[in-house]
Amino acid sequence: MRILITGGTGYVGSHCAVGLLNQNHDVVVLDNLSNSYKAVVQKIETITKDSITFFQGDVNNTSLLNTIFTTSHIDAVIHCAGLKAVSESIQEPEKYHQNNVEGAKNLINAMHENKVFNLVFSSSATVYGDPQYLPIDEEHPINPLHPYGSNKILIEKLLKEQTLRNSEWKVLSLRYFNPIGSHHSSLIGDSPSGHPNNLLPYIMQVASNLRPELQIFGNDYPTLDGTGLRDYIHIIDLAAGHIAALNYLFRMDGHPNFDAFNLGTGTSHSVLQVVKTFEEIADCKIPYVFSDRREGDITESYADVSKAKLLLNWHAELSLEDMCLSAWKFQKNLMLNA
Numbered sequence: 001m002r003i004l005i006t007g008g009t010g011y012v013g014s015h016c017a018v019g020l021l022n023q024n025h026d027v028v029v030l031d032n033l034s035n036s037y038k039a040v041v042q043k044i045e046t047i048t049k050d051s052i053t054f055f056q057g058d059v060n061n062t063s064l065l066n067t068i069f070t071t072s073h074i075d076a077v078i079h080c081a082g083l084k085a086v087s088e089s090i091q092e093p094e095k096y097h098q099n100n101v102e103g104a105k106n107l108i109n110a111m112h113e114n115k116v117f118n119l120v121f122s123s124s125a126t127v128y129g130d131p132q133y134l135p136i137d138e139e140h141p142i143n144p145l146h147p148y149g150s151n152k153i154l155i156e157k158l159l160k161e162q163t164l165r166n167s168e169w170k171v172l173s174l175r176y177f178n179p180i181g182s183h184h185s186s187l188i189g190d191s192p193s194g195h196p197n198n199l200l201p202y203i204m205q206v207a208s209n210l211r212p213e214l215q216i217f218g219n220d221y222p223t224l225d226g227t228g229l230r231d232y233i234h235i236i237d238l239a240a241g242h243i244a245a246l247n248y249l250f251r252m253d254g255h256p257n258f259d260a261f262n263l264g265t266g267t268s269h270s271v272l273q274v275v276k277t278f279e280e281i282a283d284c285k286i287p288y289v290f291s292d293r294r295e296g297d298i299t300e301s302y303a304d305v306s307k308a309k310l311l312l313n314w315h316a317e318l319s320l321e322d323m324c325l326s327a328w329k330f331q332k333n334l335m336l337n338a
Contacts, residue, residue, distance in 0.1 A: 002026040003246070004074045006059055006107065007081030008052075009033065009040040011190045012122060015183060015239035016078055021048035023243065028072050030065075031081065032058035035192055043187040059103035062110065069114035076118035076249065078242055079107060082151070085197040086126070086296050089148035100151040101158075108162055117168040119159065120245050123175045125231075125262065125301060127153045135304035138175070138260050146296040156260065163257035170257050172245045177231035177264035177303050179238045180274075181323035182330035189330035190235070199271060200324070203278050204331040206286050214286055216271050218293035223300065227271035231264040231302035234318035234326070238263055244314035264303030265316040278324045 003020055007013040008029030014036070017027045021044070029041065029052055041054045053072060057064040059081055068074070082100040083089070089096040111119065128136050129143035144150045156173050163169040180200040182189030196202040205211045219226040241263040269277075275286050309315050 001075040002028060002073055004028045004030065004068065004072065004077045006030045006077065006079050007122075009036040009038065009054075010080060011036075011235065012179060012238065012242075013078070013080040014040050014044055014188045015235050016080070016242045017044050017052060018047050018183060018188070019239040019243050021050045021052070026053075028053045028055070028068065028074065030055045030057060030059070030068060032056065034058075035084075037191070040188060047183065047185050047187055058099075059107045060099065062106050065106060065110035066113070069110055069116060074114075074116050076120070076246060077107070077111060077116065078120045078122070078246070079104065080122040082122070084148065086146050086148045087197070087294060089151070090146050090295055093147040096147050096151055101154050104155040104158060108158060112162070112166070117166070117170060118249055119169075119171045120242055120249060121155065121159060121171060121173045123152045123156055123173045123260070124149060125175050125177045125264070125303065127156070127175060128301075130298045131301055134300065135266060135302050136262065137304035138262055138307055145298070160258040167257060170249050170252050171259075172249055173258070173260040174241060174245055175260055175262050176238055176241070177233055177262070177301065179235045180232050180327060181234040181236065181318070182326040183236065184326060186326075186329045186333040189327060191330075191334060199274060200278075200327050203275065203286055204327060207278070207282055207284055207328070208331055208335055212287070214275065214288040216288050216290050217297060219290040220293075221299045223270055225270050225272045228297060229268040229270050229300035229302070231266070231268050232274065232320060232323060233264050233316050234323045236326075237265075237316040237318055241308065241312065241314050244308075244312040248312050261308045261312060262303040262305055263308060263314075263316075264305055266303055266305050268300055268302040269320055274320065274324070277320050278328065281321060281324045282328050
């Protein structure tokens, strides 16, 4: 099959591209490079010894979208593109709505016009908000605490409506928890072009002396060490979840044409546990300071992944140690080739 990955040079998209190419699919990538680098294209091709078709641009360019669909004979789309910083979404909600929600509308329209009806959507566990119970299953009430999470659930609603209007559409929404780690080649990983918004890239930059210390937001949570607990999942496992979802999508027959799945490990680790695990892996100390909690942060979150195990035949396999080790190898490779 030929798969279009929007945001395909980004963190999640690039690992999905590698996984698909390794399973002999053709891959087309659309990315505006706002938070990634064109060099990732060559790195994907180096890892897989295969080629991809790359278009620079974004889903708000309707003309480019139609060009891609009319020339590339796309069978399915993995939609990863979007702005993703929770704090920035609170500060600039209109920007996030325009890029994420309106961009998704453009993609849906272009797909419909070109009779491409198969889509896997990169959603987020932030749609659940502050958990009413743990672990969080897919039936948990939806209550996002910030515009980023609201964007995700708005897009899910748009996609579900599309499947109700047209039975040819098949859509799976993947609500993933906290992806970290890097590909074992150390060629691709989480390498944001600006200030890191996620924990492990921040730790990497401190370990590499690019930043003086790690800022930890909140040490007064009702947890064992006072820091927030999250369900961290290795990016390799997450990419495998996308491919499992794509395979399931093409097997769907008589099922609802829209469904949502949690992708996580089913366990949680605190911020300080991640720091300590990394220190042991890298044999170094990470200086850190505590700051006030951020708006939209919660105490604890981890997934009930039984639905994905049952229907997608997927489960996470890699440990927190694997995540930290792969991320550190990737960071050292970045520094070596800087």
